[in-house]
Amino acid sequence: MLAETQTGYFSDEKRWQSWLDVEAALARVQAEAGVIPDWAAREITAAARLEKLDVMKFRTEIRRTMAPVHALSRSLADACGDAGAWVHWGATTQNVIDAGRLLVLKELQADLKGGFALALHRMAGLAETHAETAMVGRTNRQHALPITFGFKVAGWIDEFLRVGERIEECEQRLFQLRFGGAIGAFQSLGEKGPALSARLAEELGLKSALYEGRAQVDTLIEYISCLAMLGVAVSRIGNDLYVLMQTEIGEVTEDLGHDVVGSSTMPHKVNPKLVVALTSEANLLRAKAASAYAVTPPSHEGDAVTNRELRILVEETSLLALSVTDRLAGILDAVVVETGATNRNLASSSDGTALESVMMRLAPKLGRAAAHDALHAAVTRARTTGEPLDSLILSMPEIEGAIDTAALKQLFDPRRNTGQSAAIARQFAVAGRERAGRLETASGANRNTRASAGLE
Structure with missing residues (x-):
């Protein structure tokens, strides 16, 4: 909260x-x-x-x-x-309202960066801790190849890094002061107007805009869109965790303590709590992009209808973004990886998930396509007859002599088949911490700037 x-x-x-x-x-x-x-x-x-x-x-x-x-x-x-x-x-209402909003958003942005940094630190910790925790990787909701939980988290960090880059990068356009008077042409201040506006921007810690009219809405729409991309990234994290928590998988749980009740009528249930709140808010945040692009275009040189729509959207979206980063950090701290379940699920399809590696071992001798077809035939027969897959593979005439029993047994061990999962997890743990450090520095620097300008 x-x-x-x-x-x-x-x-x-x-x-x-x-x-x-x-x-x-x-x-x-x-x-x-x-x-x-x-x-x-x-x-x-x-x-x-x-x-x-x-x-x-x-x-x-x-x-x-x-x-x-x-x-x-x-x-x-x-x-x-x-x-x-x-x-x-020499000022006008919208000049003051827009400038004031930017001051508030700069402060909020510093808070958001702090939340980003905390979430990245916690993702980095999970990626590092579980760099070698083997689990089954899934595509189209089916078992695919073995990975590690740390590798999964690395994928979250990768997307989160880009979201943070977008939100920071749009600042150079968002935090531009437009203070051109009633219509943007400095009628009240005359020739001194542009220089006064530039100096005011400096005084407020903002950038000076090249054109200072009141009908430019693209920067706020871009900002809302960038915040909505946070919702996209966090929705995926939430959905991953939510699905992994279901009874049939059970690879992740939330550490909520023994007093938390799942159901008023089913005493055995322990429902996910944190992930539900996280995912629902992330989905709402994601949807704000559509609302931003549907904002009424301003008419002529200024339009109160557009201004009101954008004010409401900016406030709703930025507060949702703060809440989502806060909730994400909370659930990452509460996530428990259930290694008994990851091992059980991995073992349940260990033969099938090994076949890509077997195919690549056979490919130099049989050709990749021929190896693929032979293994597809073998796994189809095993499913039909119940025969052990390893025995079927070794007995196939086209495979005979291409691989021995010891090599096949090694390939059938899923923990030996996670590829570069552990290395990638550790790489992104480092990247996440480095980015978090820079965000913390930027967040603190903005607060110091506001304080020195007398805005705190």
């Missing part, structure tokens, strides 16, 4: 304070440029704290005017005395 600090990212109080942070930064850069007096900027900055405003009066004004930024700028002006005349100079 998310901490209170995480669920509060989009509270009224957090949103309003982000707007105040923008108003204060705007006043400071305008004072630097000689647009407003220095003393006014100091007064505005000092008053731009929510606790210094009459919040009840502010709420009342919002209900009366249905214009929250207008109400906020009036409340801030009232708190500034004579400096209030310079509040919100």
